[in-house]
Amino acid sequence: MTWLTWRQFRVQAATALAVLAAFAVPLAATGSHLASLYRSDGVTGCHDGGCGQLASSFLDDAGTYTVVYMLGIAAIVLAPAVIGLFWGAPLIAHEFETGTFRLAWTQTITRTRWLASKLALPGLAAIAVTAGLSLMFGWWAAPIGQAARLATGSSFPLGMGPFSLLAFDAHGITPLGYAAFAFTLGATAGILLRRTIPAMAVTLAIFAAVQVAMPLGIRPHLFPPARTTAPIGSLSSLSGATHMSGGSFAFTVRNLPSQPGAWILSTTAVNAAGQPVSAVPAACTHQGQSCLASHGIQVAVTYQPTSRYWAIQWTETGIYLALALALAGYSFWRLNRRLS
Amino acid sequence: MTAVIETTGLGKRYRRLWALSDCTLSIPAGRVVGLVGPNGAGKTTLLSLATGLLAPSAGTIEVLAGPPPTGTAQLARVGFLAQGAPVYAGLSVADHLRLGAHLNPGWDTALARGRIGRLHLDPSQKAGTLTLAIAKRPDLLVLDEPVASLDPLARREFLADLMEAVTGQQLSVVLSSHLITDLERVCDYLIVLVASRIQVAGPVEELLATHHLLSGPRRDLATQPAGQQVISANHTDVQTTLLVRTSEPVLDPAWTVSGVSLEDLVLAYMRQAGPGRRNHHLEIRK
Numbered sequence: 001m002t003w004l005t006w007r008q009f010r011v012q013a014a015t016a017l018a019v020l021a022a023f024a025v026p027l028a029a030t031g032s033h034l035a036s037l038y039r040s041d042g043v044t045g046c047h048d049g050g051c052g053q054l055a056s057s058f059l060d061d062a063g064t065y066t067v068v069y070m071l072g073i074a075a076i077v078l079a080p081a082v083i084g085l086f087w088g089a090p091l092i093a094h095e096f097e098t099g100t101f102r103l104a105w106t107q108t109i110t111r112t113r114w115l116a117s118k119l120a121l122p123g124l125a126a127i128a129v130t131a132g133l134s135l136m137f138g139w140w141a142a143p144i145g146q147a148a149r150l151a152t153g154s155s156f157p158l159g160m161g162p163f164s165l166l167a168f169d170a171h172g173i174t175p176l177g178y179a180a181f182a183f184t185l186g187a188t189a190g191i192l193l194r195r196t197i198p199a200m201a202v203t204l205a206i207f208a209a210v211q212v213a214m215p216l217g218i219r220p221h222l223f224p225p226a227r228t229t230a231p232i233g234s235l236s237s238l239s240g241a242t243h244m245s246g247g248s249f250a251f252t253v254r255n256l257p258s259q260p261g262a263w264i265l266s267t268t269a270v271n272a273a274g275q276p277v278s279a280v281p282a283a284c285t286h287q288g289q290s291c292l293a294s295h296g297i298q299v300a301v302t303y304q305p306t307s308r309y310w311a312i313q314w315t316e317t318g319i320y321l322a323l324a325l326a327l328a329g330y331s332f333w334r335l336n337r338r339l340s
Numbered sequence: 341m342t343a344v345i346e347t348t349g350l351g352k353r354y355r356r357l358w359a360l361s362d363c364t365l366s367i368p369a370g371r372v373v374g375l376v377g378p379n380g381a382g383k384t385t386l387l388s389l390a391t392g393l394l395a396p397s398a399g400t401i402e403v404l405a406g407p408p409p410t411g412t413a414q415l416a417r418v419g420f421l422a423q424g425a426p427v428y429a430g431l432s433v434a435d436h437l438r439l440g441a442h443l444n445p446g447w448d449t450a451l452a453r454g455r456i457g458r459l460h461l462d463p464s465q466k467a468g469t470l471t472l473a474i475a476k477r478p479d480l481l482v483l484d485e486p487v488a489s490l491d492p493l494a495r496r497e498f499l500a501d502l503m504e505a506v507t508g509q510q511l512s513v514v515l516s517s518h519l520i521t522d523l524e525r526v527c528d529y530l531i532v533l534v535a536s537r538i539q540v541a542g543p544v545e546e547l548l549a550t551h552h553l554l555s556g557p558r559r560d561l562a563t564q565p566a567g568q569q570v571i572s573a574n575h576t577d578v579q580t581t582l583l584v585r586t587s588e589p590v591l592d593p594a595w596t597v598s599g600v601s602l603e604d605l606v607l608a609y610m611r612q613a614g615p616g617r618r619n620h621h622l623e624i625r626k
Contacts, residue, residue, distance in 0.1 A: 003442045007435060008428070099426035103469075106391055106420035107443035108412050108476065336410075 001109055001117040009122055012087060016129045023075060023133055026068055027140040037061055038143035043150070055150035059158045062144060069144060070157055072137045076170040079133055080178035083126045084207055088186020089199040091118055092331075096194035111335050119328055123183050130179040138171055145171070149261035149306070161255075162309055163263030165215055172313040177320030182207050184327040191331050214316065222315050225265050225302040228256070229274070232292045232299055253301060263304040272296030342405055344369045344480045344512040345390050349399035352385050359385040361536050363399070367514065367529065371543075372506065374527030375516040376606055382536040383516040384423055387484045390514070391420045404479055416446055419478035423485045425469040433468045437475070444476040451475050455505075470498070474505050481506070483515040487522050499526050520606040532606055534613035540585075544602065551605050554582040554595040565592075572608040583608045 038044065041058040043051065092115075095101040104114055145167075148159045160167040168174065185207055189199040253267045269277045269292075277297055284291040304312065343366045350363040360382040367373055375383050388394040389401055392408040392415070401408055409415040427436060433456060441447045452475035456468070473481060486502075487495040503526055506513055517523050520530075524544075531541040540547065551571070558580045561570055569585040583600060584590075590597045600608075 001443060004439050007431065007439075011430075098429065099422060099424055100428055102393060102420070102422035103426050103428075103472070104443075105393060106409070106415065106418065106422075106473075107440065108416040108445055109443050110410065110412060110415075 001113060002121070004104075005117045005121045009125070012122065013125060016125060020129060020132050020136075023072075024136055027072070027136050030065060030068060031140045034062060034065060034140065034143055038147070043143075043147055046150075051150045055147035056159075058147045059144070059151055059155075062147075062158055065144075066158060069141060072141065073166050073170040076130070076133050076137055076175050077166060079130050080126075080175060080182040081204065081207055081211075083129070083179050084182025084186040084203045085200045087122050087126060088183040089190050089203050090196045091122065091187045091190055093190030093194055093196040093199045096190070097196060112332055115332055115335055119184070119187060119331070123180060123324075126179040126183045127176050130175040131173075134171065134173070134175045141171075161261050161263065162306065163261070163304060163312075168215070168219075168313075169211075172310070173317045174313055174320070177317035177324075178211070180324040181210070181320040181327075184324040184331070188327045188331050188334075191334055218319075219312065219316060220263070220265050220304070222312055223304065223308055226305050227300065227302050228258075229270065229298045229300045232269070232297050253299070256301065256303060259303065259305050261306040261309075265302045265304065268300050270298050270300045272298070274300070276300075342369055343367055343402070344371075344404055345514065346402045346405075347389075347399060348401075350386075350389065350396055350401050351398035352382075352389060352394060353397040358397075358536050360389070361398075363538050365531065365538060365541060367512075367531075367541075369512050370510075371512055371529040372503075372527045373512070373514040373529040373531060374520070374523035374544075375514060375531045375533060376520050376523065377516075377518065377533035378610060379518050381518075381533045383518075383533055384484055386533065387420075387482050387514065387516060391418055391482055412445075416444065416476065417479045419473035419476055419481045421469055421473045421481075421483045421486055424489070425486070427469060436468065436472055440472045440475055446477045448475045448477050451477075470502065470505075474509075477509070479510070479512065481511055481513045483513065485516055485518070487517065495522060502526065520603050524602045530602070530606075532609045534610050537613070539609040539613055540605075547605060548599065548602065550587050551583060551585050551600045552590055553598045553600050553604070554580075554584060554590060555598075556580060556592075556595045559594075571605075572611055 038058055041054055041061060043054045043058050046054050092101075095104065105111055144158050145162060148161060148167075151159055157166075162168065162171070169178070182203070186199065186203040189202045189206075190196065193199045193202065253264055256262050256264070271277050280292070281295050281297075284295060345365060345367040347363050347365045350360065350365075351358055352360045363386065375386065377383050385394065389396055390403055390408060392403075392410045395408075403409060403414065404417050406414050409418045428439075431439065437452050437456065440452065441449060452471055455471045455475070470483075470486070473483075483502075487498055490498055499522075502513070502515075505511075515523065515527070523530075528544050529542070530544050530547055532539040556579070558575055558578050561573060561582075564570060564582075564584070565586075567586050567588050568590070570582055571585055572583045574581040583604065
């Protein structure tokens with residue numbers, strides 16, 4: 001059966017290798033220059049106080065690589081969806097459409113072994129391809145990632161923190177989980193719908209929905225957020241700003257100096273007792289921060305510390321792999337129980 | 341001889357429509373069985389049940405004295421050529437044979453090579469897919485509408501090739517068609533399936549010996565003896581023509597008795613089941 005799976009998969013495998021090669025060329029060509037830029041800008045050996053400034057100037061110098069950076073992220077973010085649509089969805093659906101499942105299922109091989117073989121080779125290839133993309137990009141973008149954590153007043157896109165929406169999805173091991181999930185999702189949709197195009201449409205819709213729900217609704221809560229409060233007078237040290245317009249608070253806190261790269265989840269104004277304050281005290285309307293400080297108002301910040309980066313990466317990848325396994329298990333059950 | 345396919349009250353339902361109902365059959369081994377019926381009668385459903393591609397909604401089915409093939413032991417014993425002879429578009433004939441060799445422990449390489457060499461096969465030709473079904477050395481070969489898309493010459497060649505392959509092996513064959521004329525030169529056992537029900541089944545010789553065409557002066561059917569089952573009746577103003585099934589001789593001197601052709605016999609059963617009851621919408625999509 002492995003022979004047949006390989007015979008049917010070899011064109012896709014060649015395409016995947018071509019894509020990996022095409023991805024590697026620009027990264028290999030520019031990677032060493034980016035690393036030397038990082039060293040020559042002095043970020044490597046910097047000391048506490050000066051690091052932020054040095055990192056920021058490195059990010060300015062690296063601005064010419066913005067396009068490569070964004071294209072790399074786009075490729076890694078889109079790869080699992082493409083795999084789900086073009087490897088997963090047609091995998092079984094096309095056998096149903098052309099009737100070849102009747103040919104396959106009447107050879108001396110059980111449906112379970114047939115499906116196991118069909119899922120295993122392209123599924124592992126899907127994981128390997130995204131692993132390759134993520135490894136190459138991770139190597140190339142390492143200086144940018146380091147600088148983004150250290151930089152003061154970092155900005156989009158090179159200054160994205162490790163937890164920001166696109167950066168997190170394109171680094172580390174999560175792309176592997178996304179690819180495994182998208183592939184099995186496509187295969188399962190194909191088994192249920194038995195038509196390639198509808199299976200592709202359903203795969204895209206569900207995968208997109210999951211990819212939006214994960215960073216917005218689930219990832220922030222994988223671990224209980226840490227919490228800290230800072231006097232409002234020291235707000236500038238929170239690398240943020242406060243606006244007092246018409247009596248309500250609005251904070252933008254991008255970075256905690258004590259936690260470079262931490263994922264800020266929420267910022268609220270609280271009084272000395274730690275209770276939330278929704279409106280600026282009347283006495284302080286159109287007054288400065290010092291007025292708020294004198295009223296004992298502080299800023300409460302909830303965040304995921306940078307030290308949890310890999311714990312969150314592993315947990316999220318685990319969730320996607322578990323989903324992929326559950327879908328695969330369902331596919332086996334479905335194929336054996338509900339005969340054609 | 342044991343039965344190659346034995347069913348009791350077998351039925352298959354798609355949502356609320358019965359594609360096959362109350363089917364009780366015992367097909368003896370060593371036969372070439374023709375399964376005949378109009379499109380949508382349930383032929384593909386019956387053959388899919390026999391090859392383990394479908395599970396029954398009612399009744400039981402035994403294939404080669406075991407369960408329908410879903411495990412490897414039974415799968416090895418049943419060869420199947422599905423309707424439309426599906427093949428993998430990107431694979432050549434040689435690739436398909438390699439597929440057969442990889443997926444069937446009992447694969448007969450010499451037989452497969454010999455057939456391909458002799459037939460000068462074109463990838464799309466059914467004889468190629470027939471090779472795939474035969475070279476696994478099954479005990480039962482099931483062919484669903486194998487000649488439907490072939491021109492008359494190709495039909496004859498396909499069936500001659502099939503017969504040659506069958507005589508070389510201890511093999512039972514079940515093949516379906518909506519036209520009896522396709523099958524009458526090869527099959528020695530006949531099943532007529534119309535409107536999801538078995539109308540008649542038996543060895544061809546026996547069917548021909550027990551069905552008679554009676555013609556004579558016009559008369560009322562109620563006067564027919566109890567032993568004669570009227571399959572079809574045609575009346576003109578002065579004459580009545582009957583197709584009857586009986587195991588006893590027809591003694592009434594008013595009748596002129598003649599034999600029936602297999603085609604007349606099948607058509608009579610199809611007419612009896614009624615064209616209005618055909619379930620065209622149940623035809624399995626390829």
